[in-house]
Amino acid sequence: MTLASILIQLLNGLAAAASLFLVSAGLSLIFGVTRIVNFAHGSLYMLGLYGAYSLIEFFGRTPLGFWGAVVLAALAVGLVGVLIEVLVLRRIYRAPELFQLLATFAVVLVIKDIALFTWGAEDLVGPRAPGLSMAVEIMGRRIPAYDLVLIAIGPVVLGLVWLLLTRTRWGALVRAATQDREMVGALGVDQAKLFTSVFFVGSVLAGLGGALQIPREPANLELDLAIIADAFVVTVVGGLGSIGGAFLAAIIIGVAKAFCIGIGTVTWFGFEVSFSKLTLVVEFLIMALVLVVRPYGLLGKPQAAQRAAEPAPRLQVPSWTFALVWLALLALVPLFADRYTTILLTDIVCFALFSVSLHFIMGPAGMVSFGHAAYFGIGAYAAGLLMKRFGLPMEAALLLAPLVAGLFAIVYGWFCVRLSGVYLAMLTLAFAQISWSIVFQWDSVTGGSNGVFGVWPSPWLADKTTYYYLALVLCGAGIVFLWRVLFSPFGYALRAGRDSPLRAEAIGIDLRGFQWAAFVLVGALAGLAGAVYAFSKGSISPSSISIAQSTDGLIMVLLGGVETLTGPVVGAAIFTWLRDVVARNTEFWRAVMGGVILLIVLLFPQGLVGGLKALVARWREQRA
Amino acid sequence: MTAPPMLEVKDLHAFYGRAHILHGISLEARAGEVVALLGRNGAGKSTAMKAIMGLVPPARGEVSFAGQRIERLPPYRIARLGLGYVPEERRIFTELSVMENLEVGRQAARAGVPLWTEDKLFALFPNLARMRERPGGRMSGGEQQMLTIARTLMGNPSCVLLDEPSEGLAPIIVEEMAHSIRALKGEGMSVILCEQNLHFALGVADRAYIIEKGQIRFGGSMAELAANDSLREQYLSV
Numbered sequence: 015m016t017l018a019s020i021l022i023q024l025l026n027g028l029a030a031a032a033s034l035f036l037v038s039a040g041l042s043l044i045f046g047v048t049r050i051v052n053f054a055h056g057s058l059y060m061l062g063l064y065g066a067y068s069l070i071e072f073f074g075r076t077p078l079g080f081w082g083a084v085v086l087a088a089l090a091v092g093l094v095g096v097l098i099e100v101l102v103l104r105r106i107y108r109a110p111e112l113f114q115l116l117a118t119f120a121v122v123l124v125i126k127d128i129a130l131f132t133w134g135a136e137d138l139v140g141p142r143a144p145g146l147s148m149a150v151e152i153m154g155r156r157i158p159a160y161d162l163v164l165i166a167i168g169p170v171v172l173g174l175v176w177l178l179l180t181r182t183r184w185g186a187l188v189r190a191a192t193q194d195r196e197m198v199g200a201l202g203v204d205q206a207k208l209f210t211s212v213f214f215v216g217s218v219l220a221g222l223g224g225a226l227q228i229p230r231e232p233a234n235l236e237l238d239l240a241i242i243a244d245a246f247v248v249t250v251v252g253g254l255g256s257i258g259g260a261f262l263a264a265i266i267i268g269v270a271k272a273f274c275i276g277i278g279t280v281t282w283f284g285f286e287v288s289f290s291k292l293t294l295v296v297e298f299l300i301m302a303l304v305l306v307v308r309p310y311g312l313l314g315k316p317q318a319a320q321r322a323a324e325p326a327p328r329l330q331v332p333s334w335t336f337a338l339v340w341l342a343l344l345a346l347v348p349l350f351a352d353r354y355t356t357i358l359l360t361d362i363v364c365f366a367l368f369s370v371s372l373h374f375i376m377g378p379a380g381m382v383s384f385g386h387a388a389y390f391g392i393g394a395y396a397a398g399l400l401m402k403r404f405g406l407p408m409e410a411a412l413l414l415a416p417l418v419a420g421l422f423a424i425v426y427g428w429f430c431v432r433l434s435g436v437y438l439a440m441l442t443l444a445f446a447q448i449s450w451s452i453v454f455q456w457d458s459v460t461g462g463s464n465g466v467f468g469v470w471p472s473p474w475l476a477d478k479t480t481y482y483y484l485a486l487v488l489c490g491a492g493i494v495f496l497w498r499v500l501f502s503p504f505g506y507a508l509r510a511g512r513d514s515p516l517r518a519e520a521i522g523i524d525l526r527g528f529q530w531a532a533f534v535l536v537g538a539l540a541g542l543a544g545a546v547y548a549f550s551k552g553s554i555s556p557s558s559i560s561i562a563q564s565t566d567g568l569i570m571v572l573l574g575g576v577e578t579l580t581g582p583v584v585g586a587a588i589f590t591w592l593r594d595v596v597a598r599n600t601e602f603w604r605a606v607m608g609g610v611i612l613l614i615v616l617l618f619p620q621g622l623v624g625g626l627k628a629l630v631a632r633w634r635e636q637r638a
Numbered sequence: 639m640t641a642p643p644m645l646e647v648k649d650l651h652a653f654y655g656r657a658h659i660l661h662g663i664s665l666e667a668r669a670g671e672v673v674a675l676l677g678r679n680g681a682g683k684s685t686a687m688k689a690i691m692g693l694v695p696p697a698r699g700e701v702s703f704a705g706q707r708i709e710r711l712p713p714y715r716i717a718r719l720g721l722g723y724v725p726e727e728r729r730i731f732t733e734l735s736v737m738e739n740l741e742v743g744r745q746a747a748r749a750g751v752p753l754w755t756e757d758k759l760f761a762l763f764p765n766l767a768r769m770r771e772r773p774g775g776r777m778s779g780g781e782q783q784m785l786t787i788a789r790t791l792m793g794n795p796s797c798v799l800l801d802e803p804s805e806g807l808a809p810i811i812v813e814e815m816a817h818s819i820r821a822l823k824g825e826g827m828s829v830i831l832c833e834q835n836l837h838f839a840l841g842v843a844d845r846a847y848i849i850e851k852g853q854i855r856f857g858g859s860m861a862e863l864a865a866n867d868s869l870r871e872q873y874l875s876v
Contacts, residue, residue, distance in 0.1 A: 187742055190742045196693065205714065
């Protein structure tokens with residue numbers, strides 16, 4: 015590479031870093047004060063792009079029209095953020111953190127469909143910035159003038175946010191609330207108003223980040239989850255709550271990506287290494303590296319100790335009779351039901367195991383995973399590829415697939431158990447995204463974006479009803495096994511470690527080792543669910559390993575409630591069934607699902623099963 | 639006829655999770671009075687303060703402050719009525735400077751209540767004046783204790799709840815603390831302080847309550863308490 019091309023890649027990277035920084039700074043600010051991991055933050059960014067597109071069309075393509083549209087779009091997104099805070103989140107600040115997470119998933123679904131309804135499914139290509147559409151010549155290369163403006167905007171916004179945080183009363187309140195919001199309340203500060211204002215500022219930053227991208231990137235419906243993954247990575251690499259860290263991390267990641275594209279394909283020792291394909295993975299590799307070396311990010315500090323949460327409720331193991339009666343009932347269904355119901359039930363059974371395995375790791379083991387689809391997807395791909403590429407019999411492929419998923423869990427888990435809390439969750443997301451990128455880009459083996467076809471079961475299992483029984487037996491056994499494990503000494507040790515890591519270690523539990531083992535166990539069983547699912551569909555697509563699949567799993571668990579063992583099964587059944595019913599009747603199934611979830615969140619802050627149990631308990635109390 | 643008490647607590651019950659901590663305590667403090675709440679570790683002193691302040695929602699009972707019922711109000715509304723709270727763990731904002739910590743505590747002036755400014759606070763706590771820009775996290779325990787009281791005073795309270803103000807402080811700082819509390823009383827403020835240090839309480843308080851297992855066992859003047867050896871033996875000696 016010449017000096018000139020290095021400079022060009024550097025400038026490219028810095029221009030890309032600007033938006034990334036704005037979005038991440040907003041996310042970090044909101045998380046710091048409210049402790050909510052706002053998945054909907056990416057949706058706000060997406061709205062910024064769409065809003066800027068429409069407003070530019072309205073104002074006309076003049077410099078004033080363009081910049082007016084950008085600013086107005088950012089402010090409008092700020093108001094959307096305020097709406098989300100006031101209508102949804104404010105009502106559940108006292109609910110468990112995971113439930114707040116569920117609410118933000120629901121908001122993602124709703125906003126996606128509002129965007130689909132308003133702007134349609136086609137990508138919308140915005141205009142170039144009027145007055146800045148020329149290129150500037152630097153060292154003989156041409157750089158878009160707009161990129162140079164973006165490069166300047168990043169530090170300017172950093173400076174403004176810094177002034178706001180360190181030179182105003184509002185800034186002092188925000189920084190104080192980030193450390194101890196209860197104390198801030200006891201000093202007479204109205205937290206609700208403070209939270210709303212923080213949401214406004216954070217959302218404006220997300221909207222501005224989106225609006226500024228309109229000359230560089232078409233507005234489309236996939237941006238919400240794509241940017242949220244990027245923003246998570248930047249926030250975590252920089253250190254949660256550190257605006258300066260977010261700036262540094264955005265630059266590192268923006269520049270690293272630009273260089274990967276710039277280098278292209280290189281031949282080393284006879285091997286072709288495609289750096290441009292690394293683009294999708296490189297930020298996650300940086301994140302994994304940073305978290306292992308500096309678990310709190312580059313400029314982050316250890317998180318303030320969380321005030322003691324409510325003690326976890328006692329888990330009740332469902333009795334054998336309970337499990338067997340349900341298995342028997344489910345086994346009888348195909349005798350009455352049509353083929354369609356049987357297929358839907360097969361889906362439900364697979365997702366139930368997926369959901370129960372996720373619950374195991376995030377509930378009793380206390381490690382929230384944002385990337386559980388990794389193991390589901392790896393299981394599915396392993397099953398398909400072992401059969402199609404290695405010529406194994408279907409039965410062998412089905413049984414070996416969980417082992418492959420478990421192998422990946424050994425590697426990923428080794429890194430993950432070194433962290434805790436939000437950092438751990440983000441790292442799981444990173445590994446899932448790495449897996450997705452590999453699957454998506456390795457055309458020759460995984461079929462890339464098309465996936466793998468013709469993954470059908472052996473003839474003796476080809477009948478849908480027979481296959482349903484197979485799924486029921488395998489997934490049912492997996493679920494019951496995970497439940498029993500929770501009540502073995504291993505399960506008790508995990509729960510002890512969740513409730514008090516220090517005390518658990520003090521009585522001689524090798525907590526990290528136990529957590530690692532749990533990671534591998536649930537990875538393998540999620541892999542089993544994926545493998546069973548793959549053969550039931552006959553094909554595998556990269557969506558089985560996507561962020562959306564991971565969030566689906568989280569929704570299932572949280573919908574049913576983390577506090578009971580049966581909750582995740584009920585959640586999986588309701589989610590899968592509801593999605594099927596709604597998707598058959600309306601194009602806007604996401605909005606309907608999101609609406610239903612929001613309703614449940616606001617009405618049953620302990621999840622469906624937990625809420626029903628509380629209702630029953632109250633009813634019994636009244637009768638007694 | 640006497641004026642109604644500044645703060646009046648009647649039959650207050652409170653829980654931590656499922657644990658029943660306060661079993662119906664009643665107490666009162668009049669304007670300009672310093673009241674000590676004494677008792678051993680775990681007797682329920684801190685919980686009583688948190689329940690009055692709304693930080694632990696009271697399960698049952700009444701709390702009236704300046705003629706208004708406050709047991710259902712959120713902490714920030716209680717603080718804005720003029721009831722200040724100084725927590726036992728101090729809970730200084732470690733990233734914020736002394737001046738910024740004070741800024742977070744600032745509330746509007748209140749009629750009939752002393753108005754606190756930074757300068758007036760620095761006169762009361764001269765040590766703080768020398769470290770205006772120092773982050774809270776890089777102060778000694780005694781300095782933090784001064785700052786946490788100063789921060790609460792920035793809200794111009796008419797009554798403050800002081801949770802263990804002498805805990806973990808060097809004897810000379812404890813003496814300064816006693817001086818500061820007497821100064822607050824001199825301003826006409828009411829002070830309720832939790833203490834395990836009887837000697838300290840004797841030096842500053844007008845009246846005392848003894849709390850044990852979440853119930854009030856004694857209420858009376860400091861002189862009565864000082865004269866009653868068996869009472870001190872039974873509830874306060876370690």
